[in-house]
Amino acid sequence: MTEITRETMEYDVVIVGAGPAGLSAAIRLKQLDPDCAVVVLEKGSEVGAHILSGAVLDPCGLNALIPDWKERGAPLHTPVTEDNFYMLGEAGRIRVPNFPMPPLMNNHGNYIVSMGNVCRWMAEQAEELGVEIFPGMSCSELVYGGSGEIKGVVAGEFGKNEDGTPGPNYEPGMELHGKYVFLSEGVRGSLAKEVIAKYDLSKGKEPQKFGLGMKEIWEVDPAKHRPGTVTHTMGWPLGSNAGGGSFIYHLENNQVYVGFVVHLNYKNPYLFPYMEFQRFKHHPMVAELLKGGKRVAYGARAISEGGYQSMPKMVAPGVALLGCSVGMVNVPRIKGNHNAMLSGKAAAEAAHAALSAGRASDELTDYETEVRSGAIGKDLKKVRNVKPLWSKYGLLASLGLGGFDMWTNTAGFSLLGTLSHGKTDAAATEPASKHKPIDYPKPDGKLSFDRLTNVSFSMTNHEESQPAHLHLKDSSVPIGVNLPKYDEPAQRYCPAGVYEVVREEGKDPRFVINFQNCVHCKTCDIKDPSQNINWVTPQGGDGPNYPNM
Template identity: 60%
Template sequence: MEYDVVIVGGGPAGLAAAIKIKQLNADTSVVVLEKGGELGAHILSGAVMDPKAITELIPNWKELGAPLNTEVTEDRVLFLTETKAYKTPNFALPKCFENHGNYVISLGNVVRWLGQQAEALGVEIFPGFTGAEILYNDDGSVKGVATGNMGVKRDGEPGPDFQLGMELHGKYTLFAEGARGHLGKQLMAKYDLNKGKDPQSYGIGIKELWEIDPAKHQPGLVIHTTGWPLDSKTYGGSFLYHMENNQVMVGYVVGLDYENPYLSPYEEFQRYKTHPEIRTFFEGAKRISYGARAITAGGLQSLPKLVFPGGALIGCDAGFLNMSRIKGSHAAIKSGMLAAEAVVAALGAGRSADELGAYPEAFEKSWLHEELHVARNVKPWLKKGLYLGSLMTGIDQLIFRGKAPWTLHHSTPDHACLRPASDFTPITYPKPDGKLTFDRLSSVFISNTNHAEDQPIHLTLKDASVPVKVNLAKYAGPEARYCPAGVYEFVKTDEGQDRLQINAQNCVHCKTCDIKDPTQNIVWVTPEGGGGPNYPNM
């Protein structure tokens, strides 16, 4: 199938690009591929949204019914010890923590709404189809993508409901797969897009949606915490957002540059909810949904070259999230718009499959570049520990206003930060009570995750011997702890030997294993389209 523009990923970046292209030239043919069973099925974010970019894209979004319903009414930033909570006074908060004028949203619902706007403009959207393979022209430029075959059995042979994938050819292809995109990773390697850049830095965000007692519900209340339960050397913190309908979104982010292989981000999140200041919100409440997703946090220093012959990276596939503001959706939308403008200009000039140089040039002149420049030192400072990091971030943001005459860099990728288990004592986590804290499998159940049972396992190993010989022997099997969905477990064979069991049907597509595996032996590839979680209201 031939199109002017192929977009891989139906999140905020991909849909914003599709909408902008159609706004600029209604005759341009645009297709969006989305691996989730429907738009929004795989979208997971906090989320507090800065409406700046969506207002630029669709100025009358309010009249059109965009689901930005709950304006932020109060910001609280707390430092937690095991039993106490200390509120940071507002005058001491850097501007990046101010949420006045922002909205508590379900990003999944915003994405579904953006999809409706895109379809009304004539964009073709194919949910349930993965961008499984990049196609290239003879000159090495990107030609488009092929979708994955459907109905392939575990042994690789076609099953009774086998369907061959499609080739989608475009004059330009935009990749908007989210953090650690499967195809984006390949493009970075093929075109050396990370040359001269800091390695990307990631966090794992784990989130639950609760319906709470109306008497405890404060629409628009935004709470962030640092400190307990993590130690002071490990980057992380929580969010707790009150949205409409007596619902609260609560989650925890742990930087994937942590050192201790015994640490479990999932268990740290469960512990966090037991804090006296936090658990009070959940008395008499009901948990509705659960999910997890890796986020990019490297900022400006880690942004790859954005363009290559025939296409571009947009949104979190490139890494536009502003970690200091804990926000990425406005950045994703803006990057999609900037790429769209470059695409329409190129097509108007009769060009195709070349480098869209106007896109990075426009980014460097945009408010998004300015925002990321102001935030550029926050994550590198926080890598230096909670206390020094918080102090220096305060100096950087309050005194220098993000304009300090230096730029800090990080040189170590997240997977290389893990230290041997012999350097640490195992962490004993409390057992879940099934009311406030839960085990992984009951959590995965309410994420509505499903994969066709007999399909090939999409969590592939370069060397099947490495998990036991290296990861278990040296790092005490960290994949059993960093995965928030119980995908990886070490079990004994009948002969008493250890082996890694991969429960791929549990995978919520967070990409943590692809990022944190210390040997980089695990490679996440796209499963059959429509598989994975199906998040409602997340």
């Protein structure tokens, strides 16, 4: 095979991912040293194209990074004015009062936002400071130095044939080298996963836990629109089948974010998270809001839920993991963007100190110390037991015990210590023989929709001649192992209809991967019970093109 020759570009810091963590790091580096050479590489077609979040934003991260964000026109237009929490039954609801909830659950002072638009605005701030931002540039490989340190990434490789060989229009991409490399790829990023494995960064830590978040944007009847209203629900339709819940956020322009989260540690392989979301919209409370409206966008992504005890070591020689590459979501608050921003700021400050001292490619231990002992660690430590309590004892017990534990943590102690998460989400999946199939209502095309129709509202596109970015470690496993043992749950856990078991008369079943549908949520990489699917980045610019998620 012909050795690939690539041009190289040298920077002080190379940042992978233009999300809130990566952009915060870039901005802070240039604030500290205008001469620092910083590049941000983003796999989406534009900044924000792959950003999907609830989102109610705690502005503490922005306050620390850009104190005059209001004067600079940051797209935080809808302050939270009303906070509702409901337990749902199939036909009714019970309002949970706000007063017994710990203060950290209060959304006063927060904003309903499109994080895609916030990131677009942050990119403008970064470019004004001199940061180079290259969208449409997937980072497909890490570049290692002679001492085992990470010294850069390969970005911008295009034109491979389906079998992985260079095609007629092949472009080898470039090597972008940095004295430090920041990985802010979001949940379960392919490069971060490689770094965590190579340097054994999860040693001694609890396994990371995940949820699948699905979201639609609806335009509703103006008479039903209440800007600033935040509603969360638990209970129906999931019941005891899985942990999770919903969010309904009223932002500007008669738009409402309708979202649903399913914790991926569910046992029943027949569970169909996407259809649970679609069924949820038929609850009378939700159906009344959406009636007469129209869905205008759809998307999905995994959420890191392990929290404080699941954060891996964040640094290795030459590299630091930021934001969701570590897992900094406060699960009961359903918020992580503020911590992502603070992590980017902390990483930038540690790198600036190292560069100022003439150091390069070492471990930024000051960054790790700040995350664990500073505002991020304090935020996550208070809620560290909510997720394991929910997983072990169910919803009602977790509300009571978890609420009590959050109150005591607010006072600086916990009677529970730090609880364990136990199994990975993949290992939590039980054989199909232990469960019964779940009968889901057929989507009506008005409130609920089939997966492929909804995927078209994510504006997802992949160049079809490239290699599939969803790799099977063993191609025999889906039909030979997962189908007889688990009824191949990939047919159901994927929110984009990527995986099919095709049955034709007179032929053996076939496992088909429709990678063109992939919305880059990474659920398959997380939930496959055989851990046989490896998600890697496709060529730059491919995937969803979210407008204002």
